[in-house]
Amino acid sequence: MTVSVLDFVPIWTLLLGLAVFFYVLLDGFDLGVGILYRFAPDRRSRDLIMNSIAPIWDGNETWLVFGGLGLLGAFPLAFAIIIPAVYFPILIMLLALIFRGVAFEFRYRDAEHMTFWDHAFAWGSLVATFAQGIVLGAFIQGFHVQGRAFVGSSFDCFTPFSLFTGIGLVFGYGLLGAGWLIIKTEGDLQNLAREQGRWCFAGVLISIAVVSIWTPILDPGIAHRWFSWPDIAFLSPVPVITAILAWLEWRALRSSSETGPFACAVGLFVLSFIGIAISLWPMIVPHHFTLWQAASPDRTQAFLLVGTLFLLPVILMYSGWSYWVFRGKVRADIGYH
Amino acid sequence: MSLDPVLLSRVQFVWVIAWHILLPAFTVGSASYIAVLEALHFGTSRTVYLRLSMFWTKIFAVCFGMGVVSGIVMPFQFGTNWSRYADATSGVLAPLFAYEGLTAFFLEAAFLGVLLFGRRLVPAWAHLVAAVMVAAGTLFSSFWILAANSWMQTPAGYAVVDGRFVSVDWWQVIFNPSFPYRLAHTVVGFYITTAFIVLGVGATMVRGRRFIDEARTMMSMALSLLIVLVPLQIFIGDQHGLNTLEHQPAKLAAIEAHWETGSRVPLILFALPDQAKADNDFVLEVPLIGSLILTHHVDGVVRGLKEFPRDQWPPVAIPFFAFRIMVGLGLLMLAVVVVGWILRLTGRLFAATWYLRVCVWVAPVGFLAVLAGWTTTEVGRQPWTVYGLLRTADSVSPSLTGADVLLSLLGYMVVYLIMFPTGYVMMRRLVRRGFVEIDIDEPPVASGRPVRPVEALPGSHGGSGA
Numbered sequence: 001m002t003v004s005v006l007d008f009v010p011i012w013t014l015l016l017g018l019a020v021f022f023y024v025l026l027d028g029f030d031l032g033v034g035i036l037y038r039f040a041p042d043r044r045s046r047d048l049i050m051n052s053i054a055p056i057w058d059g060n061e062t063w064l065v066f067g068g069l070g071l072l073g074a075f076p077l078a079f080a081i082i083i084p085a086v087y088f089p090i091l092i093m094l095l096a097l098i099f100r101g102v103a104f105e106f107r108y109r110d111a112e113h114m115t116f117w118d119h120a121f122a123w124g125s126l127v128a129t130f131a132q133g134i135v136l137g138a139f140i141q142g143f144h145v146q147g148r149a150f151v152g153s154s155f156d157c158f159t160p161f162s163l164f165t166g167i168g169l170v171f172g173y174g175l176l177g178a179g180w181l182i183i184k185t186e187g188d189l190q191n192l193a194r195e196q197g198r199w200c201f202a203g204v205l206i207s208i209a210v211v212s213i214w215t216p217i218l219d220p221g222i223a224h225r226w227f228s229w230p231d232i233a234f235l236s237p238v239p240v241i242t243a244i245l246a247w248l249e250w251r252a253l254r255s256s257s258e259t260g261p262f263a264c265a266v267g268l269f270v271l272s273f274i275g276i277a278i279s280l281w282p283m284i285v286p287h288h289f290t291l292w293q294a295a296s297p298d299r300t301q302a303f304l305l306v307g308t309l310f311l312l313p314v315i316l317m318y319s320g321w322s323y324w325v326f327r328g329k330v331r332a333d334i335g336y337h
Numbered sequence: 338m339s340l341d342p343v344l345l346s347r348v349q350f351v352w353v354i355a356w357h358i359l360l361p362a363f364t365v366g367s368a369s370y371i372a373v374l375e376a377l378h379f380g381t382s383r384t385v386y387l388r389l390s391m392f393w394t395k396i397f398a399v400c401f402g403m404g405v406v407s408g409i410v411m412p413f414q415f416g417t418n419w420s421r422y423a424d425a426t427s428g429v430l431a432p433l434f435a436y437e438g439l440t441a442f443f444l445e446a447a448f449l450g451v452l453l454f455g456r457r458l459v460p461a462w463a464h465l466v467a468a469v470m471v472a473a474g475t476l477f478s479s480f481w482i483l484a485a486n487s488w489m490q491t492p493a494g495y496a497v498v499d500g501r502f503v504s505v506d507w508w509q510v511i512f513n514p515s516f517p518y519r520l521a522h523t524v525v526g527f528y529i530t531t532a533f534i535v536l537g538v539g540a541t542m543v544r545g546r547r548f549i550d551e552a553r554t555m556m557s558m559a560l561s562l563l564i565v566l567v568p569l570q571i572f573i574g575d576q577h578g579l580n581t582l583e584h585q586p587a588k589l590a591a592i593e594a595h596w597e598t599g600s601r602v603p604l605i606l607f608a609l610p611d612q613a614k615a616d617n618d619f620v621l622e623v624p625l626i627g628s629l630i631l632t633h634h635v636d637g638v639v640r641g642l643k644e645f646p647r648d649q650w651p652p653v654a655i656p657f658f659a660f661r662i663m664v665g666l667g668l669l670m671l672a673v674v675v676v677g678w679i680l681r682l683t684g685r686l687f688a689a690t691w692y693l694r695v696c697v698w699v700a701p702v703g704f705l706a707v708l709a710g711w712t713t714t715e716v717g718r719q720p721w722t723v724y725g726l727l728r729t730a731d732s733v734s735p736s737l738t739g740a741d742v743l744l745s746l747l748g749y750m751v752v753y754l755i756m757f758p759t760g761y762v763m764m765r766r767l768v769r770r771g772f773v774e775i776d777i778d779e780p781p782v783a784s785g786r787p788v789r790p791v792e793a794l795p796g797s798h799g800g801s802g803a
Binding site for chain 2: 054055056058059061062064065066068069070072073076077079080081082083084085087088090091092094095097098099101102104105106148149150151152153154296297299300303304307308311312315318319321322325326
């Protein structure tokens with residue numbers, strides 16, 4: 001295959017963006033539920049919170065694997081540069097995900113170590129989220145690259161900016177988690193989730209604001225993209241809609257709306273995601289390689305695309321079915337004893 | 338001694354994959370076993386199959402959870418520690434890994450929830466479908482991951498452009514020369530591993546005179562499967578060996594510790610291979626049999642390691658001994674199964690206490706054989722990641738220092754040494770409890786919400802969830 005009529009890069013950009021977004025949304029809310037888990041007042045609440053995500057967390061985390069492998073398949077150069085550059089955040093994330101993942105099973109089986117695995121679940125969720133936030137911050141800042149490889153130190157990724165995005169993501173996932181718990185629980189537990197949602201929302205607002213100011217200061221290219229005329233006019237809907245969503249989220253958290261807080265949190269994530277995409281486009285390794293330069297050969301992208309376009313709708317269908325099976329309020333006190 | 342990032346990265350990969358492979362070794366087999374039990378219950382309505390399915394599903398759930406989290410670690414190893422390998426091979430291998438995710442992981446994850454928590458929420462047939470889908474997922478996963486692994490052993494259907502591999506024929510990439518043999522050998526090995534666990538657990542219960550119905554069914558089902566699969570596995574293994582002789586002669590020479598090329602070569606039963614002087618000490622061998630087994634002809638020519646440049650030799654002792662351990666365990670398994678059938682046909686199977694004890698002792702034998710076989714094939718591939726084309730030393734991430742990798746290796750060691758023993762203790766406790774808490778008439782969970790992720794264990798935490 002020498003000349004290709006079709007350019008697969010935009011399709012893969014879209015698909016990969018979708019995969020990453022699904023991951024952030026889905027594992028985001030169950031990691032968020034894990035972050036809030038420590039504040040549950042008693043054993044019964046902890047059971048409820050755990051039950052609200054136990055049947056679905058595994059599928060949610062699968063998007064991480066698909067996102068990683070999709071990056072490897074479609075933009076291997078980006079994978080080969082970015083992943084070693086964030087060696088330790090990835091390590092920390094993986095180890096934290098291990099603790100949190102096995103806690104679902106171990107917590108119930110291991111009666112003597114109940115408290116240990118409860119803590120493992122909560123800390124695992126928090127640390128994994130923080131590490132993912134560091135990866136995001138480091139990615140936006142960019143890496144030392146020579147040729148086709150990352151040549152900096154494995155500790156370069158720990159900067160004030162990346163630590164801040166780490167904290168910001170903890171609030172973000174916390175907000176998603178609170179939104180999920182508002183949907184799945186009732187009464188006191190739901191009220192608690194609303195209150196937690198408000199705290200997380202405050203953290204999210206501050207994080208979005210600080211990152212929006214800090215990023216253009218760090219990177220003149222990004223500043224130029226957002227603030228030069230006429231771009232500023234075209235891009236102004238992004239901050240405006242974000243502000244509207246923030247206002248709606250605040251109202252939803254203070255009202256009796258059950259789906260509003262989650263829906264608006266998803267909206268805020270969409271807008272933040274679009275914001276980052278606008279800042280970095282068309283680079284996949286900031287300052288070094290565009291999506292096209294990092295792309296795998298046409299044959300690889302085409303071979304993977306055929307199956308993906310067929311399988312993704314099927315996956316979405318049966319994953320949706322499994323969500324449907326476990327729909328409604330989660331209850332811990334029915335059918336036992 | 339300075340810290341070598343290549344060596345440490347290899348140790349780290351061995352550490353994370355050796356632990357991880359134990360889980361699919363059991364979950365691939367047990368997922369199929371659960372699907373069979375569910376189908377038998379669906380077809381016959383005999384409750385013993387339902388109780389067995391519920392019992393093994395609990396153990397499966399613990400294993401599967403550990404398999405998921407230790408499996409997520411694996412693809413990231415390619416990026417963190419082996420980025421040059423990832424850059425060079427992704428054009429060929431990445432779609433295979435990605436298809437594993439698309440066809441297997443999503444399938445398993447989505448239907449696992451229904452299998453574990455949904456028995457009362459969906460119709461019986463839908464629950465059966467969920468069990469079958471989870472089993473299918475584990476097999477799809479084996480298909481893709483072994484296709485990728487086999488391509489690294491016997492690359493085909495590729496071209497090299499700018500130092501990177503690109504595919505020219507996907508069919509040849511996937512169905513590369515060693516793939517059918519490796520797939521059959523591995524999956525049959527996983528089934529055998531599971532069957533020996535089921536046999537051992539059944540034997541424990543028969544010995545303890547508990548849950549006799551279930552225990553006898555377990556032992557009978559396991560022995561029935563094993564009498565077919567163990568001889569089949571020995572045949573497949575032999576065919577796999579012929580394939581290795583053809584495509585990876587240096588690896589085969591290392592496995593057999595053959596330094597010189599020759600015909601009518603002996604079968605070396607034991608030796609201490611000495612890599613430096615390219616010879617063996619303390620040799621115990623049987624004349625002619627080596628050629629007969631390896632080539633199926635007494636006069637067959639077997640190439641020795643000295644035909645290959647020294648810098649392309651694998652470390653001989655490791656595949657040599659690992660292979661002998663694997664074959665020895667295979668013969669042990671065959672003996673256990675044959676004796677079991679003799680006892681069974683003479684009606685003494687459940688009364689022969691000594692045999693029941695043997696079954697308990699050999700329960701983990703499949704895991705050891707899987708590890709030994711995997712060590713043989715992977716160490717035998719050295720010094721290459723892609724056989725004959727990409728060296729392991731040229732595969733590692735250039736930015737890593739030895740200290741970086743030492744730190745991450747220690748992290749994986751600590752965490753795995755917490756997770757795996759805990760999981761083992763938990764599964765052993767489930768086996769000890771047996772069928773005490775398996776209550777097929779438990780009240781339906783109203784309005785579709787699981788009581789607990791898996792049925793609570795009364796007594797372990799005092800019904801505090803109620």
